Amino acid sequence: MFRNLSSQLAAAAAGGNGEKKSMSPTLRSDIYTAVDKTKSWLAGNGKGGSGQAGDGVSYANILSIVQKHFPDAKLGLEGVGQTESEVSVVVSGVTNMVLEMSKWEAMAGGMAMRTWTDALVNAYGMIPGEPGQGPDGRRKESLARGITRGINNTDVGLMTKDFTAKIQIISSLKSLSSRLFGAGSEEARRTEAAFSSKFI
Secondary structure, eight states, rough: HHHHHHHHHHHHHHHTTOOOOOOOOOHHHHHOOOOOOHHHHHTTOOGOOOOTTSSTHHHHHHHHHHHHHHHHHHOOGGGTHHHHHHHHHHHHHHHHHHHHHHHHHHHHHHHHHHHHHHHHHHHHHSSSSSSSSSHHHHHHHHHHHHHHHHHHHSSSEEEGHHHHHHHHHHHHHHHHHHHHHOOOOOHHHHHHHHHHHOOO
């Protein structure tokens, strides 16, 4: 299922990429709107009717923003209502938007990536409980897996070639796993290795 999802997202990114000659005029504002909406949605605080990941409906609000820039990005029917799947698609889509911006405005893309990874970590931290313990803990685990899976499903071909901005983006993404799982944890080491092989 996730291999298929990854292929869909990569195809979506590649499909829109070949014809673009300049950055979409709404990309920057859409990124920050999507970041804010995703943070509330992941935290599940319900503010502004944001719902929460895994409820089967509220992800569409964010996915519609992603689809303005990557029209083929979608969540298969088998993933609807599954927290990890919904989070993966949303995180991958928003990350692709940031990578796309970095291609046109390298340093702005680097700063946006930092804002995005901070938002993911902050949303994760707002959920009570310890990972794996009780309903909140299981939710936290699903969110963390969805976030890392979403990052792994992004299209690195969209990333800027500017060395400084590229290093900033990669650093933000690589630090994400240790910020979610705890520095030095087995899960953090495994996901950092996966991110390194993908982004470097």
